Amino acid sequence: MTSPLPLVRTIFDNLTTAVLVFDAQLRVQTINTAAENLLSTSVRKTQGQTPAEVLPLAPQFAEAVARALDSDHAFTEWGMELQLVDGKNLVVDCMITPLVDSNETRSSRVIVELVSTHMHSRIVREENLQSLHDTARESMRAVAHEVKNPLGGLRGAAQLLERELDDDGLKEYTRIIISEADRLRNLVDRMLGPNSKPYFEQLNIHEVLEYICSLMEAETDGAFTVERVYDPSLPEVSADREKLIQAILNIVRNAWQAAGPQGQVTLLTRPQRLFTIGQKVHKLVFRIEVIDDGPGIPPEIGAGAFYPLITGRADGTGLGLSIAQSLIHEHGGLIEYERRDGKTVFGISIPLE
Structure with missing residues (x-):
C-alpha cells in the first residue's frame, strides 16, 4: 500500500x-x-x-x-x-x-x-491564433493550388512558343516568362509549407543550435555574433532535425536582421515544468528563447506576423515565421512573441515527453 x-x-x-x-x-x-x-x-x-x-x-x-x-x-x-x-x-x-x-x-x-492571469490570457490567445493560423493556411493552400494550374499552362505555352521562334531577341522574352513562372511556382510551394511527415530522432538541442550558429556565420561572412545562455542539464529531445533547424534558423535570421550588424542576439535554453500548450499540461518542456535588441515587430502587424505573406520588411516574403510556426506545431510545440525590457523575444517551447 x-x-x-x-x-x-x-x-x-x-x-x-x-x-x-x-x-x-x-x-x-x-x-x-x-x-x-x-x-x-x-x-x-x-x-x-x-x-x-x-x-x-x-x-x-x-x-x-x-x-x-x-x-x-x-x-x-x-x-x-x-x-x-x-x-x-x-x-x-x-x-x-x-x-x-x-x-x-x-x-x-x-x-x-x-x-x-497571463497564463490564462496566453492560452486563450494561443488557441485563437492557432485557429486563425490554420484557417489562413487552408485558405492559402486553396489559393496556391488554383495558382499552380494556370502557371503550368503558362510555362508550357512559353516553352512551345520558344521552339517556334527563330529570333533570339524574342526567345529572351519567352525565357523571362518561363523563369518568372518557375519563381512563382517556388513561391507557391513555400506557401503550401512542408508536406512530409517529421522523422523523429533523439537530438542534443545545443548541438542543433551550434550548427545553426555556424550556418549564420557562413551566411553573414563571419559578421554574426551571438551570446549563448545554455542550460547543460537539458536532456535530449525527440525531434525532426531538419525541420527543427529550418524553424529555428528562420527565427535567428530574423533576429539578426532586426538587430543589425551592431546589435545583439542571444540564444537561451532552459527547462520548464508543468507548461500548458493548448489544452494540455506538459510535465516538462524545453524552451529556446531567441532574443534581440532590435525594434521588434511593427505594432500594426502584431500577432499577424505568424500569418503567411505578412511581413514588416520591404524585402521579406512573410513566409519565414509562418513556416516556423507550422514546423514547431508538428512537434506539439508553440512559438510565442513578446517585447521584454526593450528587447524582442521569440520563445519556442516543445514537450520533452
Missing part, C-alpha cells in the same frame, strides 16, 4: 496552480513545482522565508498573507501585481486560506494559491 505522504506530495507537485504553505509564524513550510516555476525560485531557497522575503518587491503580498492570518478569514485578491527579484512582472489572482487544526482555536497554517 502506498504511503499517504509521498502520494500527497506527488499530487501537490503536479497541481497546475502555484501553492505556498506558510506556518503560524508566516514562514514557508513548502511550495509546489508550479510555484517554483511561477516565482522563478525553488522550494529549498524559500524554505523558512517570510512572505516579504519570498517577494521582497511586492509588499502587498506580505500584507495580504498577514491580514488573512490575523483575521482567520479566507479571501481573494484579483489582479494582484507582483514584481520578482529578476525584474519579471506578474499579475495574479491570489487566494489566501487560513487553516485551523482540529486541536487549535486559531489558524496554524496559511495556504496561498496564485493563478497567473
Whole structure:
C-alpha cells in the first residue's frame, strides 16, 4: 500500500496552480513545482522565508498573507501585481486560506494559491491564433493550388512558343516568362509549407543550435555574433532535425536582421515544468528563447506576423515565421512573441515527453 505522504506530495507537485504553505509564524513550510516555476525560485531557497522575503518587491503580498492570518478569514485578491527579484512582472489572482487544526482555536497554517492571469490570457490567445493560423493556411493552400494550374499552362505555352521562334531577341522574352513562372511556382510551394511527415530522432538541442550558429556565420561572412545562455542539464529531445533547424534558423535570421550588424542576439535554453500548450499540461518542456535588441515587430502587424505573406520588411516574403510556426506545431510545440525590457523575444517551447 502506498504511503499517504509521498502520494500527497506527488499530487501537490503536479497541481497546475502555484501553492505556498506558510506556518503560524508566516514562514514557508513548502511550495509546489508550479510555484517554483511561477516565482522563478525553488522550494529549498524559500524554505523558512517570510512572505516579504519570498517577494521582497511586492509588499502587498506580505500584507495580504498577514491580514488573512490575523483575521482567520479566507479571501481573494484579483489582479494582484507582483514584481520578482529578476525584474519579471506578474499579475495574479491570489487566494489566501487560513487553516485551523482540529486541536487549535486559531489558524496554524496559511495556504496561498496564485493563478497567473497571463497564463490564462496566453492560452486563450494561443488557441485563437492557432485557429486563425490554420484557417489562413487552408485558405492559402486553396489559393496556391488554383495558382499552380494556370502557371503550368503558362510555362508550357512559353516553352512551345520558344521552339517556334527563330529570333533570339524574342526567345529572351519567352525565357523571362518561363523563369518568372518557375519563381512563382517556388513561391507557391513555400506557401503550401512542408508536406512530409517529421522523422523523429533523439537530438542534443545545443548541438542543433551550434550548427545553426555556424550556418549564420557562413551566411553573414563571419559578421554574426551571438551570446549563448545554455542550460547543460537539458536532456535530449525527440525531434525532426531538419525541420527543427529550418524553424529555428528562420527565427535567428530574423533576429539578426532586426538587430543589425551592431546589435545583439542571444540564444537561451532552459527547462520548464508543468507548461500548458493548448489544452494540455506538459510535465516538462524545453524552451529556446531567441532574443534581440532590435525594434521588434511593427505594432500594426502584431500577432499577424505568424500569418503567411505578412511581413514588416520591404524585402521579406512573410513566409519565414509562418513556416516556423507550422514546423514547431508538428512537434506539439508553440512559438510565442513578446517585447521584454526593450528587447524582442521569440520563445519556442516543445514537450520533452
